Amino acid sequence: MRSRLGIMIFIVIGLFTALVIGFQNDLLFTQLGYDAEQEGLKDRIVIRFSHVVAENTPKGLAAEHFSKLVSQKTHGRVEVQVFPNGILYSDTTELKALQDGDIQMIAPAVSNLSEVDPAWSALDLPYLFHDHAEVNQALSGKIGSLLFDTLSTHDMKGLSFWTSGFKQMTDNRNPLLSVADFADQRFRIIPSTVLAAQMRSLGATPVPLGFNEVYRELAAGRITGEENTISNIYSKRLYQVQRYMTLSNHGYLGYAVIMSKPFWNSLPADVQASIQEAMQETTAWSNQHTAELDKKDLALIQESQSMAIHVQTPAERAAWEAHLRPLYQQFAPDIGDALMQEIERLHQQRPRPK
Numbered sequence: 001m002r003s004r005l006g007i008m009i010f011i012v013i014g015l016f017t018a019l020v021i022g023f024q025n026d027l028l029f030t031q032l033g034y035d036a037e038q039e040g041l042k043d044r045i046v047i048r049f050s051h052v053v054a055e056n057t058p059k060g061l062a063a064e065h066f067s068k069l070v071s072q073k074t075h076g077r078v079e080v081q082v083f084p085n086g087i088l089y090s091d092t093t094e095l096k097a098l099q100d101g102d103i104q105m106i107a108p109a110v111s112n113l114s115e116v117d118p119a120w121s122a123l124d125l126p127y128l129f130h131d132h133a134e135v136n137q138a139l140s141g142k143i144g145s146l147l148f149d150t151l152s153t154h155d156m157k158g159l160s161f162w163t164s165g166f167k168q169m170t171d172n173r174n175p176l177l178s179v180a181d182f183a184d185q186r187f188r189i190i191p192s193t194v195l196a197a198q199m200r201s202l203g204a205t206p207v208p209l210g211f212n213e214v215y216r217e218l219a220a221g222r223i224t225g226e227e228n229t230i231s232n233i234y235s236k237r238l239y240q241v242q243r244y245m246t247l248s249n250h251g252y253l254g255y256a257v258i259m260s261k262p263f264w265n266s267l268p269a270d271v272q273a274s275i276q277e278a279m280q281e282t283t284a285w286s287n288q289h290t291a292e293l294d295k296k297d298l299a300l301i302q303e304s305q306s307m308a309i310h311v312q313t314p315a316e317r318a319a320w321e322a323h324l325r326p327l328y329q330q331f332a333p334d335i336g337d338a339l340m341q342e343i344e345r346l347h348q349q350r351p352r353p354k
Contacts, residue, residue, distance in 0.1 A: 045078045045271060047259075049105040050094055052086040052211050054235040058164050058293055059107055059255050060084050062286040069278035078271055080105070090210045092191070099155055104263045107162060107255040109211075110147075111190040117150035118334035122343065124194035125331070126324040127317075129252050130350060135163055136287060139254070143342045147256070157264040159257045159276070160283045164229045165294050166249035170242040171225030172218070175310050177246070179203065179323050188214050188226040194331055195227075198251075201324060215241060229253050231290075234297035239307050248312045250320060 049067070053059050067080035089097045094106045095116065113120040122128070122143075129135045138144065139161040148158030169176045173185055182202040189195040191208040199206035207223050211232075217223045218241040226238065227250075233239050257279065264272065301307060312320075332340050 047080045048103045050083045050088040050103045051107050052091045055084050057231045057235045058290040062162050066282040073274040086212045092210050105259045107257045111192040121194045122335045122339050124192050127321045155261040157259045157261045160279045162255045164253045167227045167251040169246045172243050175244045185224045188223045230294045230297050239301045245307050246310045
């Protein structure tokens, strides 16, 4: 009898305790209020965006700007997490990571996409673009759309092109004034058949390397030179391990902003619209600020007095361009008739020198 009474008392105490705790939780919830943000976490969409350059470069700044715009336009529903400096994936592994679904968004150098489709090697042709206006005209038009069309069969969705600027030549041996100055040098390139052919044509040995390996290899003397934009030369401190720079503007370095196609297709239509709107605004913002950043970074390199800087003369440019022009015919079969025709049309629209 006592045992049965004890059990009943234990049950009553347990029920009373549960009621008290439940009441306290309700009271606490009432006092703190309803947290809509926490409730919405289960519906939040996270986009992991990996890239390999520093935050203070055109691509790094554009990625952060895009992330903020997407958050604003979706009222926090979509979070773009940016991972710079190759902390997640290098420029040699990010494409596979995207295709495997390990990340949702990347912005590789256009040169790296020639491994996806050889048509992308068109953007590595020397002296392809005359200035930033021509770059924007081409990539926002037919040339850009033809290139993005090649990505669809590889489960990639092209969103936009961001520019890093024009490439300059740097080395440790001697000033690069003529083609002969490249003889017997070892130049780092982004892995690209066109860039490899360009360096061989100039007389140098091409050495394909990932972007974040360049400083170490230059410092160790295993390579003697490289080509890059001013912002990359400054942000990665390449000017500290190179003695000479020729401002040649001989090649374009840009980025294709790409999302996983299956991931893109899984997004609601309103989210897709917000992302596209944010991307369009970011691209316009980036185009406006890239040239300004180049000027600022060039001034900082000049202040360091660590490099002798040569501005290529019109005669030197003409000689380099004529020497490298046969690459257009050499790679036309890889690039394809449609793209080559658009490139020819672009060049024909240039004002004739007086």
